[in-house]
Amino acid sequence: MIKRLDVHGVRNLTAADSLSLARLNLFYGLNGSGKSSLLEAVHILGLGRSFRSPQARHYIQDGRPSCTVYAELDSGHALGIAKLMDGTHQLRRNGVSINQLAEFAFDLPVQLIHPDGMDLLDGGSRPRRQLLDWLVFHVEHSFYGLWIRYQKALAQRNALLKLPAANDAEFQVWEAEMARTAQLIDGMRARTVEIWRQHLERVLPVLLPDIALRMEYNAGFAADRELAEQWRETRFRDRERGHTQLGPHRADLRLKCDLGQVEAVLSRGQKKLLICALKLAQVAFLHAQERRCVVLLDDLASELDAGARQRLLATLFDLQAQVLITSVEADQLWPLLQQLDSQAELFHVEQGKISPARYTPEETT
Ligand SMILES: Nc1ncnc2c1ncn2[C@@H]1O[C@H](COP(=O)(O)OP(=O)(O)OP(=O)(O)O)[C@@H](O)[C@H]1O
Numbered sequence: 001m002i003k004r005l006d007v008h009g010v011r012n013l014t015a016a017d018s019l020s021l022a023r024l025n026l027f028y029g030l031n032g033s034g035k036s037s038l039l040e041a042v043h044i045l046g047l048g049r050s051f052r053s054p055q056a057r058h059y060i061q062d063g064r065p066s067c068t069v070y071a072e073l074d075s076g077h078a079l080g081i082a083k084l085m086d087g088t089h090q091l092r093r094n095g096v097s098i099n100q101l102a103e104f105a106f107d108l109p110v111q112l113i114h115p116d117g118m119d120l121l122d123g124g125s126r127p128r129r130q131l132l133d134w135l136v137f138h139v140e141h142s143f144y145g146l147w148i149r150y151q152k153a154l155a156q157r158n159a160l161l162k163l164p165a166a167n168d169a170e171f172q173v174w175e176a177e178m179a180r181t182a183q184l185i186d187g188m189r190a191r192t193v194e195i196w197r198q199h200l201e202r203v204l205p206v207l208l209p210d211i212a213l214r215m216e217y218n219a220g221f222a223a224d225r226e227l228a229e230q231w232r233e234t235r236f237r238d239r240e241r242g243h244t245q246l247g248p249h250r251a252d253l254r255l256k257c258d259l260g261q262v263e264a265v266l267s268r269g270q271k272k273l274l275i276c277a278l279k280l281a282q283v284a285f286l287h288a289q290e291r292r293c294v295v296l297l298d299d300l301a302s303e304l305d306a307g308a309r310q311r312l313l314a315t316l317f318d319l320q321a322q323v324l325i326t327s328v329e330a331d332q333l334w335p336l337l338q339q340l341d342s343q344a345e346l347f348h349v350e351q352g353k354i355s356p357a358r359y360t361p362e363e364t365t
Contacts, residue, residue: 001074001292001322002042002108009067010044011037011059012352019354022345024313024323024337028330028357029349035326038354039112039296042324045069045081046110046294048089048101051117056083077107102137102144109138109286111279111321114298120275121263125252132189132217132253135196135282139289140188150181154244157231161239171235172228178247179227185248186219193217193253199288200281206311207273207280211257211266220250272303276312280319287319297325301332310336317341334359 001023007016012034027035036052040059043051044067050059060067060083070080080092081104091098098104111134120127136143156174160166197215204213221230230246231238238244255274259265262274283293295316300309316323317340327333330346337344348357 002071002294003074004072005042006068006070007038007041008069009061009064010041010069011061013037013041013061013354015353015355016041019347020345020356021322021324022341022343023320024317024341024344025325025347026330026333026337026344027324027326027347027349027354028328028334031328033349034352034354035349036114036298037352038349039114039298039324039326041067041069042071042294042296043110043112044083045071045079045104046108047105048081051112051114056087057085059083060085071108073107075107079104079107106138109291109293110296111283111293112296112298113276113279113300113303114296115303118268118272118275118303121255121266121271125250128253129251131278131282132193132196132251135285136188136192138286138291139192139195143185143188146181146184146188150178150185150248153177153181154247154249158243161235161242161244171232175228175231178231182221182227182248186223186251189248189251190217190219196281196285199284200277203280203284203315204277206315207277207308208270211270211274213262213274214256216254216256218252218254220248220252221246269305273308276304276308280312280315283316283319283321287321292320292322294322294324297323299327300325301327301329306332309333313337314340330357330359 002021005016005019005021007013016038027038029035040050040052043049053059066082066084068080068082070078072078078094082090091101091104093104120131153174157171157178160170160174193215200213200215204211221227231244234246255262257265262271266274283295286293304312313323313336325333334346346357346359347354
């Protein structure tokens with residue numbers, strides 16, 4: 001959990017210094033005041049990247065060379081990240097420079113629920129794979145290193161596919177390395193999905209009581225055959241396409257309910273609730289391992305109806321997650337947060353300045 005937060009130079013945020021955060025926190029303010037930018041800053045700290053722009057120059061404040069986010073955690077650790085215009089970053093953990101973003105991300109599991117993420121079920125497999133891998137990363141400590149090794153070997157094989165003179169022995173070297181790492185990655189993902197599914201069964205009725213859901217994991221290759229053999233057989237086809245088509249980099253999750261594939265049969269509102277349930281189940285998974293998540297809920301009031309909001313927040317509170325919520329006004333959410341936790345904090349965001357606020361029903365000051 002973040003106890004204290006400092007943000008400098010993220011979009012329009014000019015005064016977001018020494019913010020003392022509670023477990024439940026509401027940031028309210030007019031459109032364009034800087035609420036999402038605050039969540040973006042926490043996301044940059046926890047995952048090294050923004051959820052709105054892939055390029056740092058878009059979120060670094062106009063006229064500044066860099067932006068920084070610093071947080072003191074209740075675990076006693078202090079994390080700081082500086083993002084530079086060329087996209088590189090500098091990391092400090094407890095005052096010491098470190099190279100690996102993974103060391104950092106492990107200290108601060110950040111989970112995001114926001115309007116643009118609501119197409120997770122509809123498009124290609126990448127966002128579902130990212131969702132799964134976020135969880136695998138947090139529960140399987142060797143996953144990140146294996147994934148980097150796999151990606152390097154995959155890049156080498158893809159390079160060979162473009163060389164007409166590349167021979168069998170050259171392919172074998174990289175396919176063998178890919179097979180070694182892929183098998184381990186696949187095992188970790190399959191184990192994680194199994195436990196995630198159990199948590200999902202428990203949290204799904206909180207948000208979608210009428211849906212019986214099945215979550216299936218697709219490895220991205222035929223799990224019952226030697227992987228190196230599958231890559232040998234597909235070299236010709238892969239050469240034509242210019243890249244490797246089989247492998248854990250193509251893994252996916254399939255979600256089905258009684259009526260069929262969820263993307264085809266659920267309503268837009270039901271899909272939102274399902275995405276929230278998938279993420280809530282991940283928070284529950286980490287909570288069972290005595291890890292607490294920071295959950296960013298961007299524009300929550302426009303995403304879920306009052307009942308669903310209430311149940312989502314109550315469950316997150318029970319799971320001891322820290323929650324940062326944005327909303328254009330405080331009237332709907334603040335009474336609910338206070339009911340859950342008398343220590344909840346309210347902040348007013350105004351033209352890039354964030355300050356603690358007091359609430360009066362007629363007027364929020
Ligand atoms: N690189 C930048 N430098 C300075 N200001 C920026 C930069 N990028 C965006 N902005 C401005 O910062 C503000 C960011 O607003 P943000 O998206 O955080 O608002 P919000 O309070 O979440 O609004 P909404 O309620 O409309 O979602 C906007 O006014 C935007 O024009």
